[in-house]
Amino acid sequence: MTLMLLAAWRLNTHIPGMKGWTLAFGCGLLVCLNLLLRGSGHEWLMVIMTQLSSFLLAWLNLAAARRYLGRRALPVLVGVGCAVMVLACALYFTLLESNQGARFLLQSYTAGLLFVMAAGQMATGGVREYPARYLFAAISGGHGLFLLLRPWLFRLGEHGMFDSHGTLVVSHLAVVESIIAVVMLGFSVVMLANEHVTRELKQMADRDSLTGAYNRRAFLVLLDQLTHYAQRMRFPVSVLLLDLDHFKRINDTWGHQRGDQALCHVVGIAQQCVREGDVIGRLGGEEFAIALPNAGPVEAEQIASRLRMAMASQPLHYAGHTLPLTASIGVASWQAGESPDSLMNRADAAMYRAKGLGRDRVIMA
Numbered sequence: 001m002t003l004m005l006l007a008a009w010r011l012n013t014h015i016p017g018m019k020g021w022t023l024a025f026g027c028g029l030l031v032c033l034n035l036l037l038r039g040s041g042h043e044w045l046m047v048i049m050t051q052l053s054s055f056l057l058a059w060l061n062l063a064a065a066r067r068y069l070g071r072r073a074l075p076v077l078v079g080v081g082c083a084v085m086v087l088a089c090a091l092y093f094t095l096l097e098s099n100q101g102a103r104f105l106l107q108s109y110t111a112g113l114l115f116v117m118a119a120g121q122m123a124t125g126g127v128r129e130y131p132a133r134y135l136f137a138a139i140s141g142g143h144g145l146f147l148l149l150r151p152w153l154f155r156l157g158e159h160g161m162f163d164s165h166g167t168l169v170v171s172h173l174a175v176v177e178s179i180i181a182v183v184m185l186g187f188s189v190v191m192l193a194n195e196h197v198t199r200e201l202k203q204m205a206d207r208d209s210l211t212g213a214y215n216r217r218a219f220l221v222l223l224d225q226l227t228h229y230a231q232r233m234r235f236p237v238s239v240l241l242l243d244l245d246h247f248k249r250i251n252d253t254w255g256h257q258r259g260d261q262a263l264c265h266v267v268g269i270a271q272q273c274v275r276e277g278d279v280i281g282r283l284g285g286e287e288f289a290i291a292l293p294n295a296g297p298v299e300a301e302q303i304a305s306r307l308r309m310a311m312a313s314q315p316l317h318y319a320g321h322t323l324p325l326t327a328s329i330g331v332a333s334w335q336a337g338e339s340p341d342s343l344m345n346r347a348d349a350a351m352y353r354a355k356g357l358g359r360d361r362v363i364m365a
Helices: 002-011 018-036 043-068 076-096 100-122 131-153 172-206 216-233 247-254 256-273 297-313 340-356
Strands: 237-244 279-284 287-293 316-318 321-323 327-333 362-364
Touching: 002 018, 002 172, 018 043, 018 172, 043 076, 043 100, 043 131, 043 172, 076 100, 100 131, 131 172, 172 216, 216 237, 216 279, 216 287, 216 340, 237 256, 237 297, 237 340, 247 256, 247 321, 256 279, 256 287, 256 297, 256 316, 287 297, 297 327, 297 362, 327 340, 340 362
Parallel strands: 327 362
Antiparallel strands: 237 287, 237 327, 279 287, 316 321
């Protein structure tokens, strides 16, 4: 599994978290080697290797999960501090007060808690939208819970966790569970990588590469879905069609690079003015469209007016110069049974009326 993840990471170095998971499985490989070499070296050295590699496996798994989700990285000093505490406790129960049971509890509880935390981090976004995340969360969480319960599962017989000679017993169940968990966790990481690549490709297909808004094709598909749901669920839908005024003048005077900056600036302003769930699309050139689910004519006009005023009050600044930006906006609200093309045509006609009446204004269809 370590080699498989190493190959996946080298082929997809841009996928967040892959490096951490590869290192985590490398530590898991060390845990296996420690089990194979048990009894062939100094006890304190084997304890250090086992406890440290087990801790790093669980810690790196948690760090990789956070990295994959784009969350703030775990502080390195916290990880180092936790590792030092784990090793100090393990050495205490090895050199000063030999207690295999305490070391077993320490390893089980530390790793189990970190695996459960990784599962809690990853279980986000919705099962339908991110199935690989929830598969990872189920495997990581299940393994973590098993580790937390493992000391009590082994307390069988009159000697508890120990045999008649006082030696700690490792159940075959634990070995089988660990093998299954590690293999399934590795495959779930590969599925997370595949999910990430698939979403990136979809984003490239659906998004305008310059502004990040939906491209024309994707916007019209989403609008068609919105009107379909509006027909079934009977909720209002409105569309804003927005065209920048005198945009050719910006390109001719300041160059196409400034024009591109102006387009990105407009999308940034629009994102501040619309609501969560509204859809911004770039239809081409300097023309944009915004779909507003659950917005009737009055609310749509208010949003359009807020957007127009925000653009007028936030010009683009460049090298000490101010580039004013205004827009002509047409607003149309969907009528029962109306096709998306008809809705867009009415908004387009309203937008051209706004241009004909002097630009920098909102006109209702």
